[in-house]
Amino acid sequence: MRKEERIEALKRYDAAMTVYGEKLPGDGLQELPSNGDAIRNKHCMFRLSNILFSDEFALRFCRTATRAELDGNLINERSLFWDDVQAAFVDESPDNHERNMLELNDDNFFSGIDPKMAKKGHSAKKLFAMWKEVNKNYVNAEAKFVSSRQNENDFRNFVSGRGDVLYLRKWLLMRQYSHRLLYYFMDSALT
Structure with a gap:
């Protein structure tokens, strides 16, 4: 960009700041698509994990469904559980609340992640879809990790750069779910 173009761009930016009261798209406003659901950012899945694995x-999350309910597609984003999750997700908690903390911040893999910066306008349906996505990615990474013939001991090498998947793994290990419960939880819990 030439100097003149840069100056012109900065002038337009200053004019927009004056008109819009110093709030421009990307400056912290909730940007809503036509369906009214907020566009998720890199912090959202971490906040959702903090909520799902909170005391x-x-x-309750682990017990949300029986096998019959799952097989009959009776569990979905309209479940009361997901309404409660959505209420917790949009709640403006203090900065030091567990929902807003990077609970397992022992790893530079999570640098730049701040759950309190998550977009708060997600519906229960969107949160349910986000859970299904990270769950699917976790199951895929776990399958690769277990079947690896490279004697690879570090799960992070199988998450395809997805910090949310590694964070989910750390939550599962921290909660110390038994293998049987962990299998049920990940294989069937709302997939």
Whole structure:
């Protein structure tokens, strides 16, 4: 960009700042697509994981469905559980609340992640879809990790750069779910 173009761009930016009261798209405003659901950012899945594995929700999450309910597609984003998750997700908690903290921040893999910066306008349907996505990615990474013939001991090498998948793994290990419960939880919990 030439100097004149840069100056012109900065003038337009200053004019826009004056008109819009110093709030421009990307400056912290909730950007809503036509369906009214917020566009997710890199922090959203971490906040959702914090909520799902919190003392308030973890056991309830693990018990949200029987095999028959899952097979009959009776569990979905309209479940009361997901309404409660959505209410917790949009709640403006203090900065030091567990929902806003990077609970397992022992790894530079999570640098730049701040759950309190998550977009708060997600519906229960969107949060359910986000869970299904990270769950699917976790199951795929776990399958590669277990079947690896490279004697690879580090799960992070199988997450395809997805910090949310590694964070989910760390939550599962921290909660120390038994293998049987972990299998049920990941294989069937709302997939």
